[in-house]
Amino acid sequence: MTRTSSFTGVPAATGWPARWSGSRRPCLTGDAGRAVNNSRGTCPTRRSGSGEDRQAPEVVAVPKALFIDGHSLAYRAFFALPDTLATAEGQPTNAVLGFAQMLLRIIEEEKPDFVAVAFDKGRPEFRLEEYAEYKAQRKPTPDKLKPQIPLIKEFLQALRAAVVEVEGYEGDDVLAALTDLARREGVEAVIVTGDRDALQLVRPGVRAVITVRGISETVTFDSRAVEEKYGVPPERLPDLKGLSGDQSDNLPGVPGVGPKTAVALLKRFGTLDDVLAHAAEVGSERLRRALEEHADDARMCRDLATIRHDVPFEKPPRLEDFRFTGWDEDRLADFLRRLELRSLLRRLGLAEKAAARGRLSPGRSSLVRGRRLVCTREELARAASVLSRAGRIALAVRLDGERPLEAWLKGVAVAADGLPETIYVPVLAGPSRGRPAAGGAGSDLFTGCAGDGPQAAGSPAVSFRDFAEFLGPVLTAAEPAKVAHGVKPFLVWLASRQEWPGRWAPVGADAAGPPVGGLALDTEIGAYLLDPSRSSYGLESLAREFVGEDVVLSPEPPEGWTPPAPGLDWAAERLCLEADITLALADPMRAELEDKDLDGLLEEMEMPLEEVLASMEFCGVGVDAEALKDMSRELGRRIDELASEIYGLAGEEFNINSPRQLGRILFDKLGLPAGRRTATGAYSTKAEVLEELAGSHEIVAKILEHRHLVKLKGTYTDGMAPLINPVTGRLHTVFKQTVTATGRLSSAEPNLQNIPVREEVGRRIRRVFVPAEGCLLLAGDYSQIELRVMAHLSGDPALVEAFRRGEDIHQRTASEVFGVPMDEVTPELRSRAKAVNFGIIYGQTEFGLSRSLGISREEAAAYIRSYLDRYTGVRAYVERVVAEARRCGYVTTLFNRRRYLPELDSSNRTKRQFAERAARNTPIQGTAADIIKMAMVRIWREMRDRGLRARMILQVHDELVFEVPEVEVDVLAAMVRDRMEGVVSLDVPLKVDMKLGPNWCEMRRHTGSSDARAS
Structure with missing residues (x-):
């Protein structure tokens, strides 16, 4: 499956069907006549807006009808978006917004000729008469959803989408009748619902699109996909529920019969009636007795789970009644304006029309705020006073530069609960340029400080010294609580500034405490915990998902944008928007984290860890630059030698790094057995292909070695040199907290996880990582932690x-x-x-x-x-x-x-x-990653609280590396081993190997004795 993208927008003008004319969607029909949605591949598939084309023997233009379960989508929308979304008058709008976004996306993707939306109406008396407990366990409709159902129907009227409901019947009964109508007319039917009961309606020419998570993720089922998922064809699903029951509908089924057993029985005997008729042939005595004693219950559950097709419409419907001709522009614009759904107005190209028909109210949208430019010391003082009394503030910063310690700070925006305006401070400050401090671990890396950057003529700017004087105490204090998005680079940058009041100094020191105090939520980390596999944690997509707002954060201003106040360019406005979004995300994201029991992971592990990682990035690791150059030259010589040997064996010179030229030499000229080819028909020369050929010709091993050494030289010996900070002389690798799906940390600039430590060349690369003068490197490495887990x-x-x-x-x-x-x-x-x-x-x-x-x-x-x-x-x-x-x-x-x-x-x-x-x-893997993360947080805090000069500098796989003054080695080694082994209690003991040495390669086992410190 592929994940659904968020609602991607619709044509600005109305009249979609006119746009579709001349481009009728093909319906692919296989040998068995099974209809499959175009360009979607075999179902079920999660929608992503793209997919692999299926080859089909015939392409036939078939009209399409879209039938939607209105109540099901309304419930999904209500619980997907925060119920705090409301108009200025307090009218809840989250369900309306989510419903509209889902429906418009599906309409835009499916391009139907007919659209009808079915709603439940009244109580399903015929089902309640048969079983009074039918759906009895379901909670009543939430109070904030009830008033939105009529609004959703009003939206559908403006959209010119038919609303269909029949007294005493559920929406899926109506869908069944409409689907039968479409099939009789030879029209492809697509059912959209969150209720999997509707899967029993799937047939050739009928697909079901099931909502899964949020408002954007769906799974599409055809007949084959239903059987693959549930083990029985669609028409047998009621029989399946008759046997196994359905907790969501309060159907008991047959005691002791689960889905697996039910599927096995149906596959063996056929229908539910066949199963009950042959109960005596079942091998298990317990199962046989249950089937015989609860046969009536099974039939009742099957009948209740069966969707009715014989719906008594007041007037027999015609498919033409549901033809979709496009929306009523004026009516839809008025409706969206009244409910203050600005994002939909913009998406549908109706914003100007709505503005012309009635001035937009600013509403209660959390993203609609004023702007306050703060430039003077007096304004900074007032801003600090106001912000210090806020309940919570959101921070957004602009750092320009590839690496935090070499970046320029070019602006800070702060939004706060209860403040109608977002504060923008045009602070301008460059990276610290002081000389690197001596003394290694425990010393400030920067003893000097950069002056503020050049100020453009006529542009307001605040000196960093003034910014630190007034806003530093607010931002470093534990209160108010802070929220931010991807704040780690700013923490690293602040730590390099001597004027800043928080820089992770030991408790009791002048600069004690973190660079930003009270950091309660980093929304990038929160989004990662909620879904570690998503492709983007950008604020634009998060705003759509969590608060239903469509915002533009492009580098260039959107067309027609005008500055909200003098002195605020688009870069400033964009930063203010980032602060606004971050603040708006806090509550709904926190609620979802709590709902999924992820708040503890956030508060006790990931947020504290962000501070730990920032301090590690700030400290960096020492590098022997001369040894690095020597190794680069040596690798270069070996690469040249290998190239000469390869040319000699090939009988000619060629570009070894060109797959096409290499393939010609190996397979055409030398006649080695060719493996698979690429999509373009060229020979594949991937490593796994060459490894299989290693015994065929001596040239292959040399090519593999050449390729490996070129990569190591480019990534490490050559690649690391420009990454060494010119001020500190150290390498400040970046630890990434939101990349892997398992929870493991990764690193970049450079990636220290991939140094091949089992090879001599990899060990030599590690040898260039050295401690500061008077220090050693100490490493604690979990032994076989994943096997222990x-x-x-x-x-x-x-x-x-x-x-x-x-x-x-x-x-x-x-x-x-x-x-x-x-x-x-x-x-x-x-x-x-x-x-x-x-x-x-x-x-x-x-x-x-x-x-x-x-x-x-x-x-x-x-x-x-x-x-x-x-x-x-x-x-x-x-x-x-x-x-x-x-x-x-x-x-x-x-x-x-x-x-x-x-x-x-x-x-x-x-x-x-x-x-x-x-x-x-x-x-x-994830549990092992969590264990080392917890150990990092506890060790780092204890080092700080005990005033140790040692510093945690690296985390690679299951290993923690510290730079430690020689006088602290035994104390730190004992503490690290104890905390790593005791961080969690498992059924098996955790074991940590401690090593000590003058560089990252030459490390000996450390037992605590003084001679273990010898190199």
Whole structure:
């Protein structure tokens, strides 16, 4: 599955159907006559606005009807957007806005000829007469939703979309009757609903679009997709519910019969009636008795779950009654203006018409604020006074520069609860240019400070010294609470300024405390926790998703934009908008985090960690620049030697880095067996292709080495040199907190995670990372943490006991899997067992394991089978976690971090298998990541509180690296080991290896004795 993009907009002018004329949508018809939506691929698929085209033998133009379950979409919209969205008079509008956005997006994507929206009307008496408890457990309609249903119907009237309702019947009954009408007329029908009961209506020529999450994510089902998902064809879904029940509709079903058993029975016998008629043939005595005793209950549940097609319309409907001809511009503009739905007015190109027909009220929109330009000391003082009394403030800053410590600060915007205006301070300050401080860990990196930047003639600007004097105390104080979006670079920048009152100094020092105090929420991190797989955490998309506002944050001003006040250009206005959006996001995002039990992860781990990472980026790590240059020259010489050898073996010179030229040499000239080709028909020369050819010709190994060394030289020895800060002489790598789907940290500029430490060249790269004078590098590395986490999560007794006894787990696995005594395990067997251990964690297939070990797939399959047969707890865990992920759509870590896996429902086998592997390994990898994050926060805080001069400087995989004065080595080593091993209590002990050395390569095991500090 692919994720749905947010509502992407519609043509500015009205009359969509006119725009569609001449471009009738094709309906692809397969051999079996199964209708599939154009350009969507096989269903179910999450909508993304694009997809892979299916090849079809015939393309036939078919009209299309769109039938919508109005109440279902209204409920989805109401709970997807915050109920604080309202007009100036207090009229709630969140359901109206969300409903409109969903419907317009679907209409724009499907381009229907006919549109009808069905609503429930009255009580479904015929169902209640049969079963009084039908849907009895459902909560009443929320008070804030009730008044919005008539407004939604009014919106539909303005849209000229037919509203259909029949007294005593539910919306899906009406949809069934309308779908039958469309099929009789030879019209393709698309049902849009959040109620999966409607899947029973799916037939050839009938698709169902099911809303999944928020207002933008849907899954599309055709007949085959329904059967793939539920195990039975659409028409058998009521039978399935008759047996297994349906909690959402309060249908009991047959006790003890779940969906799996129900599917098996239906596949064996046919219909529900067939199952009940053959109950005596069921093998299980318990199941046979349940079917016989609850046969009437099963039939009742089936009948209640069956959607009625015989709806008694007052007047028989005609399909032509639902023809969609476009909206009524005037009526729709008036409606949207009255409800202050400005984003829709802009999207539909009706803003000017609405303004002409009636002046827009500013309303209560959290994004509509005035602007206050603050330029003088007096204005700064007043702003500080006002902001210090606010309940919460949102901060947005403009830093221009590739790296925080080398950036210019060019403006700060602050929005606050209760303030009608957003404050903009045109502060201008460059990076600190003082000389680097001596003394290494514990010293300020900057002893001087840059002057304020040049001021353009006629432009107001505030000196950073004045900004720090007045607003510094407000921003560093614990109150008011602060919210920001992606604030870490600003924390790093502030820490370099001597004038700033907070720079992570030890408790009791003059600059004690963080650069920004009371930081309650970084909305980028909040959005990441809610969905770590989303492609963007930009404020524009978050504003649409959480507050239903459409904002423009482009580098250039939108057409027709005029400054709201003198001295405010578009850059200033954009910054103010960022502050406005961030403040508006705080409440709905916090509510969703709490609803999903992610608020603890935010408050106790991710927000404190952001401060830790900022301090690590600020400290940086020392680099031996001369050694780096020497290594670069040496690598260059070796690369040149390899190139000469390759040319000699090839018999000519060519561009080794050109896949096309390399393919010609290897496969055309040297005649090596060609593997797969690229999409353009060229030979593939990817690493995995060349590795398979390594034994065919000596040139291949040299090409692989050449390619590897070129990459290392470009990324590290050459790539790191320009990243060394000219003032500090250190490398300030960037730690990324919102990149990986598992919760692991990543790094960039440079990426220190990918240094190949098992190779000599990789170890030499590590050797250039050195401590400051008088310091050493100390590292704490979790031993086999992911295997320990797997032992805890699976509860496998053999694994748990092995870790408790302190055994070599790879040796133990080799003994168990290969059936040899522990003392007879060879290094080769241990290596294979290690590959199996980690292969299980990463969901490695038999093919992947066979490649990594250089063995046959049959042998690899036997290893995996033997492992799972021996470690039955691991097998049960793997099956359990995948099943749970399919049930709820996501997996969690031990600390409740979530990862959504929509691809589990994909009809694409490759995507589905990837999601299954992710379901297995994410709880393990994510829990390990959470553990080291918690350890980082606790160790960092204790170092600060104890006034240690040591600094945490790197986190790579399961390793923490510190720069520590020699006099603090033993104290810090003991503390780090204790905190890392004791950060969480698992069923198995956590073990940390401590190492110490003069650089990141030459590190020896540290036990606490003085001689361990020798290099």
